[in-house]
Amino acid sequence: MKYKGMQxxxxxxxxxxxxxxxxxxxSAQGAQRLExxxxxINSANVQAGIEKHFAEDSRGGEGILKNKKMAIxxxxxxxxxxxxxxxxxEYYVTAWVMGVNGQEKIQVYLDxxxxxxxxxxISDNGWQSAQLQDKNTFNPISLFKGTHxxxxxxxxxPEIEFIRVAKQKDAAIISDTNYRNYINTLKAKSLPDNYRQxxxxxxxxxxxxxTSNPExxxxxxxxxxxxxxxxxAFYFTSGQNVVFETRKSDPYASDPxxxxxxxxxxxxxxxxxxxxxxxxxxxxxxxTIPNTGTYYLxxxxxxxxxxxxxxxxxxxxxxASNVALAGTNVYNGDISKTGTLNYFTAKxxxxxxxxxxxxxxxxxxxxxxxxxxxxxxxFYWGVASRVKQQFSPSINYALVSSYSSSNPTGTADLxxxxxxxxxxxxxxxxxxxxxxxxxxASDAYNCISWSGGRVDLGRYFWxxxxxxxxxxxxxxxxxxxxxxxxxxxxxxxxxxxxxxxxVDNSVVDLWAVNGxxxxxxxKKPGNDQPHGYDWESKPGGLMRTxxxxxxxxxxxxxxVSNYYKQTxxxxxxxxxxxxxxxxxxxxxxxxxxxxxxxELTEDEKAKQSNLIENIPKEVNNEFNTKYGLWKETxxxxxLLIHSNPRMYAQSKQYKDFLSYSKKHGKAIWPLxxxxxEQGDDFVKMAILDxxxxxxxSLLDEIRQESAKERYTAEGVYIxxxxxxxxxxxxxxxxxxx
Numbered sequence: 001m002k003y004k005g006m007q008x009x010x011x012x013x014x015x016x017x018x019x020x021x022x023x024x025x026x027s028a029q030g031a032q033r034l035e036x037x038x039x040x041i042n043s044a045n046v047q048a049g050i051e052k053h054f055a056e057d058s059r060g061g062e063g064i065l066k067n068k069k070m071a072i073x074x075x076x077x078x079x080x081x082x083x084x085x086x087x088x089x090e091y092y093v094t095a096w097v098m099g100v101n102g103q104e105k106i107q108v109y110l111d112x113x114x115x116x117x118x119x120x121x122i123s124d125n126g127w128q129s130a131q132l133q134d135k136n137t138f139n140p141i142s143l144f145k146g147t148h149x150x151x152x153x154x155x156x157x158p159e160i161e162f163i164r165v166a167k168q169k170d171a172a173i174i175s176d177t178n179y180r181n182y183i184n185t186l187k188a189k190s191l192p193d194n195y196r197q198x199x200x201x202x203x204x205x206x207x208x209x210x211t212s213n214p215e216x217x218x219x220x221x222x223x224x225x226x227x228x229x230x231x232x233a234f235y236f237t238s239g240q241n242v243v244f245e246t247r248k249s250d251p252y253a254s255d256p257x258x259x260x261x262x263x264x265x266x267x268x269x270x271x272x273x274x275x276x277x278x279x280x281x282x283x284x285x286x287x288t289i290p291n292t293g294t295y296y297l298x299x300x301x302x303x304x305x306x307x308x309x310x311x312x313x314x315x316x317x318x319x320a321s322n323v324a325l326a327g328t329n330v331y332n333g334d335i336s337k338t339g340t341l342n343y344f345t346a347k348x349x350x351x352x353x354x355x356x357x358x359x360x361x362x363x364x365x366x367x368x369x370x371x372x373x374x375x376x377x378x379f380y381w382g383v384a385s386r387v388k389q390q391f392s393p394s395i396n397y398a399l400v401s402s403y404s405s406s407n408p409t410g411t412a413d414l415x416x417x418x419x420x421x422x423x424x425x426x427x428x429x430x431x432x433x434x435x436x437x438x439x440x441a442s443d444a445y446n447c448i449s450w451s452g453g454r455v456d457l458g459r460y461f462w463x464x465x466x467x468x469x470x471x472x473x474x475x476x477x478x479x480x481x482x483x484x485x486x487x488x489x490x491x492x493x494x495x496x497x498x499x500x501x502x503v504d505n506s507v508v509d510l511w512a513v514n515g516x517x518x519x520x521x522x523k524k525p526g527n528d529q530p531h532g533y534d535w536e537s538k539p540g541g542l543m544r545t546x547x548x549x550x551x552x553x554x555x556x557x558x559x560v561s562n563y564y565k566q567t568x569x570x571x572x573x574x575x576x577x578x579x580x581x582x583x584x585x586x587x588x589x590x591x592x593x594x595x596x597x598x599e600l601t602e603d604e605k606a607k608q609s610n611l612i613e614n615i616p617k618e619v620n621n622e623f624n625t626k627y628g629l630w631k632e633t634x635x636x637x638x639l640l641i642h643s644n645p646r647m648y649a650q651s652k653q654y655k656d657f658l659s660y661s662k663k664h665g666k667a668i669w670p671l672x673x674x675x676x677e678q679g680d681d682f683v684k685m686a687i688l689d690x691x692x693x694x695x696x697s698l699l700d701e702i703r704q705e706s707a708k709e710r711y712t713a714e715g716v717y718i719x720x721x722x723x724x725x726x727x728x729x730x731x732x733x734x735x736x737x
Contacts, residue, residue, distance in 0.1 A: 036544040038545065052403070053139045054162070055382040057452040059096075059406070061172060062086065066147065070233065070294070071156055077235055078109075078151045079158040083165065085148060090140040091165040092172035096406050098159035098232065098605055101125040101318045106158050108132055109151040110141070111389060120152070125159075125295060125320050126183075127405045129174035138169065157233045157294070161406060174406070179722065182228065182408040185323055187462040189308045190253050199255070205303060206329075214455040214545065215439040216586060219416040220330040226352060226400040227307065228408035230323035232297040233263060236289040236633070243286040244297055246323075251280025254308030257326045258283035259355075261366045263294035267391070270295070271365035272358075275302060280308060298355060300327040300399055315430050324408070332395035333359055333417040342418040342436050344373065344386035346533040347524060351400055351411015357397040364396050371403055377433035379548040384389055384412075384650050388420075388433075413524070415532065420649050421545040427643050430551040432605075438536060441545035443681075443702035448645035450538040451508045451520040451582050452482055452489050453527030454596055456719060459541050460645035460681050464517070466688060467699055467729065469706045469720035475517055476562065479510060483564050487707045488571030491592040492582030494527055495571065496564035506563035509535070509549070513558025519643065521552070525566070540641045546720035556641055571717075593717050596706070598727035598729045600677065604734055611670040611737055619664060624673055626657040634682065658689055665735065673730045686728050693732060698732045699725070 054065035066082035070425075086523040097106065098120040110117040120130035131138040143165070144717070152158040166172035184701035192198070194259070199205075213220070236242060246256045255275075262269030270290050278284040281302070281580055289295070301307045307326040312319045345352040347541070353371050357364030383403070398416050402408050421435035440460070449457035463478035470482040482489070483496035507526040511519035521537045524530065532546030539545070539552070554560050570580030587593040600608065606719070630653040639647055649652070661668055675683040692699065706720040 009373040042720050059162045061166040061731050063165040077157045079160045080151045085143045088144045091143050092140045092169050093165050094162045094174050097126050097130045098127050107153040123517045159232050160666050186309045214648045218418045224326045227326040228402040228405045229300045229327035233293050238288045238368035245284040245313045246282040250312045251282050254310050255281040255302040257363050259366045260285050263296050273363045275363050280366040299324040304328045327399050329399045335417050340390045342388050342525045345384045345412040347413045351383040351404050352385045352412050353401050353403045355399040356395045359393045359396040374586040375433040377431040423542045427552050429553050437543050441543045446536045448518045451522040467725045468722045485571040490584050490719045492587045493571040495567045495569045497567050500566040502562035507562040507564045509559045509560040519557045529679040540643050596718050596724040600723045608670045624646050626660050629653045630657045699729045700727045
């Protein structure tokens with residue numbers, strides 16, 4: 001066969017690749033209506049009809065897999081697959097294909113050729129490696145350097161997972177070992193004798209892992225396993241009656257749940273589901289198709305804990321044998337939220353697909369799904385899945401399965417029901433599609449405390465402050481002490497270090513602008529909390545947000561200046577030497593940590609009140625007036641993103657208030673103490689500015705004592721806090737009065 005020249009159709013295909021689309025093969029008599037059937041990917045997630053975008057995929061052999069889509073040409077259905085060929089030559093071609101009962105071959109077309117390049121010989125009604133043959137002979141074909149489009153034609157939509165090309169015949173063969181081992185394992189599975197009781201009591205159904213995520217309002221599972229479960233696309237015409245049913249010699253040996261739904265619009269275009277309408281635990285769906293188009297059939301096991309196999313029948317005839325019943329189904333219905341929400345997989349090994357079941361019935365209907373997400377943001381999702389959509393009724397379950405039958409298992413983090421974040425107006429480089437909310441706006445903690453796993457330290461927690469337990473005259477050393485557990489942040493807290501930390505192994509990034517520290521962001525596995533698809537930040541008083549690593553660059557935060565990596569060690573209390581990897585909440589709940597709290601005694605409160613009563617009324621009034629003017633500046637929206645409290649002491653109003661306070665000296669100290677005790681955290685700056693020069697040694701002693709790791713009589717670690725130190729300092733200053 002001669003090298004294929006760069007004809008018009010191929011040239012157009014290569015040009016359109018730039019926009020992630022390519023020209024479908026057409027017959028010599030002219031193209032019939034071409035209908036993109038790859039809209040089974042959520043419409044918001046489709047780029048020019050791409051059904052699959054291969055990311056750094058080595059399965060193409062000596063070729064580089066690009067994209068896969070499907071198209072309809074009259075009565076013919078095509079699966080079309082792009083592959084880059086690095087150099088011209090003779091190549092053997094094989095495909096990983098799903099055969100169906102009664103199917104003998106699938107015709108294969110190359111680029112815009114009118115005649116087939118050969119055919120795939122089908123030997124089984126399941127997944128298999130099939131060689132591109134010509135007259136029953138596995139021969140190579142000539143391919144020029146560049147991008148080629150292989151089109152596979154069949155009466156049903158051909159299920160081609162990938163193709164492989166190689167100049168040597170043996171190198172082109174696709175191994176079926178992984179799939180055969182996987183299916184054989186599933187075939188050997190059976191349900192326990194008490195399964196009916198377990199099912200009736202809903203014990204075998206999927207379990208939900210709700211966040212132990214501080215302040216968060218979403219659901220997640222980390223490091224979850226997922227596996228391939230049977231699915232495929234069909235093209236049906238309006239009014240067509242279709243019946244799908246699972247059957248098994250022992251109908252109680254597996255428990256499939258069946259879904260059928262419109263690939264282009266599962267919300268409005270039709271979605272059906274069934275559990276146990278067939279014989280035994282088997283499932284069955286019989287429907288009249290409302291609209292011409294693509295529909296997906298999906299099977300999963302009722303319980304992720306009890307996978308298996310079954311035979312699939314279509315319209316009364318065997319269609320496929322020993323189809324996989326698996327997938328990981330996760331319940332998230334306890335979280336009730338409205339609006340556009342995000343569901344996604346992250347931190348993958350393998351290649352995930354995400355399917356969402358609504359709460360309309362049991363089982364729910366599939367109303368959203370995605371394979372490889374590609375949105376309008378800067379983050380590259382690769383083969384991770386994401387659905388960003390509003391659903392009514394709400395989504396109850398998220399099913400994660402493997403795209404690949406040839407590599408049928410994987411792991412992923414799963415996130416469900418996350419709102420979009422509203423912080424993009426503060427960060428010009430953060431795209432709306434990339435900004436996902438992980439917790440509401442709060443003054444209870446900030447970026448530094450969250451990156452260290454503490455959520456009780458206040459919005460203006462800052463290690464370089466003199467009252468801070470981790471204070472050091474060198475600001476960077478103060479951060480080193482905080483992240484390095486010197487003193488421990490809490491029992492079980494991760495220990496981080498700058499020593500040996502690089503851009504590649506960092507889990508905490510410290511930011512600075514013009515040498516001034518501004519912010520910290522964190523990623524998995526930092527502080528043993530979930531951190532989304534890439535990095536996470538709690539910017540000042542704004543909502544906690546998932547974002548691409550450098551998306552917060554700008555005038556306010558500058559850029560990443562320092563890296564912290566895990567040391568592999570954890571802060572441990574004397575009550576336990578094996579508590580590494582705990583969150584603060586888990587450490588507190590386990591009785592290993594208590595947060596130090598300090599309050600004024602009744603006598604101290606009385607003394608403070610008496611001192612305030614002795615302040616002349618006009619002085620008190622003027623104090624409150626100037627204080628109020630300063631406090632109004634706290635609401636400046638431009639300050640909301642800052643965690644460093646000193647950013648709130650740059651205004652003329654603060655300087656005016658401080659000058660007035662200095663004029664009246666110690667007499668007005670009790671007013672400052674009272675404001676701090678009532679929760680106005682910023683007052684600590686005025687207290688320090690007015691007292692530290694003369695009485696700072698008192699605070700230094702308090703801080704040095706708090707830096708010693710202290711425990712209760714029962715051996716519970718007393719976690720230090722700046723608030724406790726400041727309250728002790730106020731007590732000392734009251735004694736001076």
